Amino acid sequence: MGKLYDKLAEDIRMEEGLKACLHCGTCTAICPAASFFNYQPRQIAEILQSRDDDRIEALLKSDTIWYCGECMSCVTRCPRGNAPGLLITVLRSASQEMGYFIESEKGRQQLAVKRTVGEWILKYGYCLFPSEIQPSAHPEQGPVWEWEFAHIEAVMERLGANYQRSGPGILRKIPEEDLEEVRRIFEVTGGADRFRKIEEYSKVKAAEMGLTLDEGNDNEYMQHISTYNSHRHGRES
C-alpha cells in the first residue's frame, strides 16, 4: 500500500488540497456535479486519505474523477481546509500520465479536449477562436452566433476588435515568435509530452474499440467520444 499514493503526493497540489478530511460531506452538499452525477467529492478525499493503491487505481480508471466541473465551490466550504476540486486536478493529471483515462467513457473525452482547446493554444495563442466555433456543433449558441459567425470580420470591426491584424487589441494575430515561445514552454514543461501521451493512448483504445482515428476531428473515434453518452452517470442510475 502507498506507492501509487506516494506518486500522487509528489504533485504539490496534493499538499495544498488534502489536510485531514473528517468526511462531513459539506463539499458534497454544495457540489454542482453531485447534484446531477453519481458523484461525491467527499469520497474523493476519503479514498485518497485511505492511501489504498487498489482503490486509487480504480478511481484513476473510473468515470468518477471526470464529473467535477472544477468550480471549486467545495474549497470555500470545507471546514478543514481541504480542496477536493484541486485533488481532482491531481487525479486527472495522473490518469492521463499513466494512460488510465482511456478506461472510462468520460476519461476518453480528453482527446477531444486536447484536439480543440489544447491545439488552439499552440495554433492561435488563444484557448478559443471564432472560426473553430462552428454553429452546427454549437446549436446552443443560437441565431445570434450564427449571424456573427457568418459576418465575423464585420462584427469584430464594428465592436472595435483588431481581428487577425498586427499590434495590440482584441483577437489580434499573435506574432509567430510569441507562438514559438508558447510551444517551447510546452516542450520544456511537459505540456507537449502530455499531448503526445493523450494521442498515443487514444490510438490504442480506438484500435481496441474498432473505431477509425486519424489526425483530424471527423473520424469515428472522435465523433464517438465527443457525442456518446451511456446515460449511466446520473444520481438515479
Next chain:
Amino acid sequence: MNTGGKKIIWNEYQKTIADDRYFYVRSCVRQNFFPGSEKTFLRILREELIRDIYENPSHTTCSGIGYHADVVPFETAMTMVARQFALMTASGYKNFTTSCITSFGLYTEVLETWRHSPETEERVRGNLFKATGRSFVIPENLSHASDVIYRFREEIAAKAVYRLINRKTGLPLRGVEHIGCHYAKMFPSKGVGGAEYPFVLTGMIESWGGEVVDYPERRHCCGFGFRQYLVRANRGYSLSCSKKKFESMAPYNPDFILTNCPGCPMFLDRWQYALSEMEGITYGGNGMGIPVLTYEELAGLVLGYDPWDLGLQVHQVPVEPLLDKIGIAYDPGKKFLTRDGLPMGKPAAPSHLKFYPDE
C-alpha cells in the same frame, strides 16, 4: 434586505486595488463573445478616468481553460503565467490586471503556490528562462478588471448620464449579481468581499442607483465546468446548472443579471435561449428573457455610451427591455449595421424567446 451583519463581514475582505499604471491582459472567451466589453473597459479607463493602462501585443492565453480542462499540466500553466509576468516586467509595469476570471484564479493559485513553495517558483523561473530567455518580477498588485471598475464606481457614478432607476416608477432597478467561481471561491481574501458575500458587483449596482436581489442559488456556478461544456456529450451539466439558477432567481423578478466572469454571461445568455427552444420556458415575463450584462456594459450604459458600441447586439437575450426601463436613447435600426452603417443581415428569430420587439 438587512445587510448590516454582512457589511461587517465584507469589511474584512477589502483588497488593495492599484490606482493607476495597469498592465492589461485579455480574456480568450471575452474576445470571442463579448469583444465590446474589453473595448469599453479601456475606453472608461483611458477616456473617463484618465489612467495609464497598457496592453503588450505579445501576450497570449494564460492556458487556464486548458489547465482546468486538464490537458495542460500545472507546470506548463505556471510557466505560461510566468511569461505574462515577464512581459509586464519588460514593459515597465508592476500592477497586473486581467480581464478573465479563470486567469485571475490561476494567477492567484500560482502566486499562492510559490508563496508556500519557493523552490517551485525557482523551478518555474528556470523553465521560463530555458524556453524563452525571459525573467520576471512578481506583480506588486494583482487585480481583476472588475476590481478596477469597482474601485472607480463612485467616479463613474459622478459622470453617469443614467441611473439604474425605473423611469416610470422611480424605483431602483433590481439586479442579481453572479460572481465567477474562480474570483474568490478558492482564495476568498483575494476578492472584494470574499466568497460568501462578494461586494465587487453589488458595490457597482448600488453606487449606480440599483438594488441587489438576494436569491437561494446566488452562489451556484453558471455551469461552465470546463470539460463539461467543451465536450458535447457533457453539456447537460452546464445547462442544468444554469437552469437551477434561473428557476431560483425568476420568482424575484430581476430586471437584469450582472456578471464579472467571461464565461458566465455567455452561458446565462445562451442557455436561456436553449431552454426556450427545448422546453418553451422563458424567465423574463411576456416571452422575454432576463437580460445578462457584463460590468463594463453596465458601466458603459450608465455613462451614456451607445448600446451598439458596447456590443449589446451580440446578446441572444435582448437587452432592450432594460434600456427602456432606464430610459436610454438608442436607435433600433442601427443594431445590426457595420461600422460604416451598412446592413449585414439580421439573426433569425428564435422559436419562443422574443427577440424582435414587433414580434
